[in-house]
Amino acid sequence: MQLVSFRIQNFRSIVDTGYHALAHDNITSLIGQNESGKTSILEALKAFHDGRLIEDMLRSDLSLPVVSCKFSFAFADIENYINKRRLNPEIRKLISTVETVSLTRRWIDDMDSQMEMGDELQEVYNETYDQLRKRELKVMENLEHLNRDIATASKKLNKVNEEAEWTTEKLETVRLRMNEIKRNIRKFITRDRKEELRKELELEEEMFLKLKETLELKLTKQEEKRDILEALDEKSEVNRKLMEIQEGIAEKKEALVLVQEQLRHLLQLTGMYPSEREQRAAEIKEEICRTDIERFKDELYVLNDQLRIQLLVLEFVFEGMSIENAVKAARKEVEAVKEFYSSNELAEEIFKILPDFEMFEDFSSLLPNRIDLEDIVRANKHAEGYKAAINFLTITGLEYSFFQQPSSRILKQKIENLNGELTLNFQDFWRQNVGKNNKIKINFELSHYDHTNPEKSGKPFIEFWIKDEKERLYPKQRSRGVRWFLSFFLELKATAMDKSRRDKVLLIDEPAVSLHARAQEDVLMVFDDIKEQIQIIYTTHSPHLVDVNKLYRILAVQRAIEDDMKSETLVYSAQSLKSATADTLSPIYSTMGARLSQQEIIKSFNNVIVKDLATFYFLKAMVALTGFEKECYFLPASGAESIPMMVNILMGWGIDYVILNFGNSEERLVHEKLMKEQYDNKIDLANKQMLFLEDYPDTEDLFSTIDFKKYVVKVREGITVKNSEYLIDNNYSRAILASNFLQEVTDESVSFKTLDDETRDNLNSFIQQLSAILK
Amino acid sequence: MENLLDQRRELMASLKYASFIQRAVLPDQKYMENLLKEFFIFHRPRDIVSGDFYYCSRKEDYIVVAAGDCTGHGVPGALMSIMGISFLNEILSIRGPIRSSRILNLLRERVMKALHQRGYELENKDAMDMALCVFHPRSGELQFSGANNPLYHIRNKVLTEIKADKMPVGIDAIEESSFTNHVLQLKPGDIVYIFSDGYPDQFGGPENKKFKYGPLRELLIRISDKTMEEQRKELDRVMSEWKGDEFQVDDILIFGIRFL
Structure with a gap:
């Protein structure tokens, strides 16, 4: 597995570097001024690997770091290593189609972090997570309803209770009164009075019966309400368990924070103890803290599982399942989910086969x-x-x-x-x-x-x-x-x-600062020698540790506002070095000499790097012939093999350039090399800076054979090979012919009209392509 | 005498075998039927082998047809014609735009190179005249380039002549320039004829004169509504009648194609 790119967020002066590709040939150098954040990048990568964060790595706003690293891999690397049965089929399918996989270490707090799968796979996990979250929210919503229902039912029951009580009291009063009337009837013997009392008694008896009826009704209602409440209470019991677990989680988290705080304090004092004994004692305490943290985390893991089960139980109960069946179903579902790797688990597994960062x-x-x-x-x-x-x-x-x-x-x-x-x-x-x-x-x-x-x-x-x-x-x-x-x-x-x-990634901060210039170059030689076995990322100020022929290895690091050490760190890839400041690029400038952009031959844009002087003459003449309106500056290299060096020089100076290659074998090789080294085989990116006329082996092949004979070589003989081949076969000097042709064009002895259809079509097509790539 | 007879017999056998080879390099009848659907070839060599040749091939979406007339006739003409066919095959195998002018330009380069022609006075001056068409069936577009030989196009009994460039495929007195690429838009039923100068140059008739181009055009207009096979028979009949007992002065070739 090879580390191909990284992204660092919220790490010291870094807010977000975005993804930055490392050099394909395993040597990447981070250049930049002091305090620009170069070392932070190395430390962030190291922290990605060992998960260790020290306080000064945090940003002032205390936002927590996130470090993502993308690795190239062969599917078999992963599949042979992990438990295939635990790989979600959808994730497996996805992994088998991608060439890189990214892992992210996200800090939960300054002491604790977790690995998760990167964007390629995270979407699938997020989808599952979102579904779970939705279900949880639904359960919580139902719980709210339940609580409301319980409250309402309790209220109603209370009311019914009160009413029943009142009716009972009333009934008792009526009964007493009835008894009293009965007694009075027996006491008073006058007929009228008796009659009066009897009527009164009748009324009371009527009232008594009504009240009795009402009471029976109330009691039935009371029974009903009790039943409802009881039913609700069953669910409420599950809810109570849930709350207990939630409380347990909160307690554990609190305890964890306390231990972490303690550990943080101990770590701050490391190395400051007056005696070795005290230091040792602190180390033992440190160890205890770490053990506690691990224990709390394990307990939290178990509690979270229980919480999950309890939530599911509630969900099923709300759906109408009996509690007993709901518990069974919830356990089954949680077990089934646990069968597949979660994002964190898969990341932890893959992490084990990632390169070691040293x-x-x-x-x-x-x-x-x-x-x-x-x-x-x-x-x-x-x-x-x-x-x-x-x-x-x-x-x-x-x-x-x-x-x-x-x-x-x-x-x-x-x-x-x-x-x-x-x-x-x-x-x-x-x-x-x-x-x-x-x-x-x-x-x-x-x-x-x-x-x-x-x-x-x-x-x-x-x-x-x-x-x-x-x-x-x-x-x-x-x-x-x-x-x-x-x-x-x-x-x-x-x-x-x-x-x-495991593969290795060696992170080196300012290698060989104390070495002599030549020895520094030796270090670069060592890097080159071991790059097949070990991937190297190093920071440097030294021009001797920058290979100007391989500027694609560079990542420039600087502050967003020059000289403001509080501003964020920005990273520029080799393709965008022109955006970096002169101070940042000083190692490159020191290696190259004066700043090229301050002279007149090369302009700041529309420079077209071409193979050689002959190509330069031909193209200059062709551009003149077609009356091409855009300004462009052809820069001749000293042969196709020198094109990459020219590219490096212009890139180093932050000058815009376009590379024009024809289809001969040398230029094709250069094109392929640049495509790989500069653009990581990303065609879209390359097409913005590289024009490859693969149908034409060389510039002179843009002429029809007739025009080539008439205006370039000036011979009358049958030419059955490509014009460029003819020149080689017959030992012509391309440079002289091209220069003469340019002269004729300048003298207007040759004009666009005098050329035949084939040449005109070829030139028009070429100019169109050139125009599209230039500014 | 016996010796001379033997030699003649041997020569004839050799020529017959050569004609067999020449016919073999010409396009196959079935292949042409498949590509062109309605066409005729009226080919009457003066000798056993011929300096006139026809060509038909497909390249990508295009059909390339040609009627060539090599300088001289008999064996030298036949050798040139075989060279011409080979070069055409080679040119069509090269990557690049398919244009009739480009094909003739490239053919000329090959002929000049093969015959070591550099414009010097005493060098070989052999060349070939040719009418070459590139047809794109889907769009009905026809490109034509002619090296001394024109193209006749007949639509609804109206004949249009597309003139050829006055230069051969091979070295010429003046410096080479590109052949003209004519473009015609064909309609179904249109007929094009490409040919060598053998038919119009044939002596005959009551006054023993050349047949000439005017009568050929009239003849073609007259027979243009007939089937292609009937046209071929009519051309054959008219020519036989015209020639009578006269000696055939050159190879005769007329290639007619009706586009559907």
């Missing part, structure tokens, strides 16, 4: 004088020279376990037995002498701190020596240049020895 940094990558054995055993990446030391040990074939030997004496003996020496031969890459025949030896020994270092007294460390035929010196006693080159060499060797099948 950052070659001065601090940890330069070979130190010594390194504590403890740092090696504990893999303390913060230790000075850790990376270089590990590289060295990898090359010598020593594993970590070798140093886990508890007895220092035995270990020392083992090292002595190994002779503790590594010979490196730089002669293929390094033109400066560092030792006899460019060979140096690196020794390593195991020693122990003595009383002069009380804190570490008695602790073992590995000491390195660089030895040539003259002397034996500590690495730091050698020049920084030699040390850099040596460490870089170690890194390359160690990377090459890495047995994992």
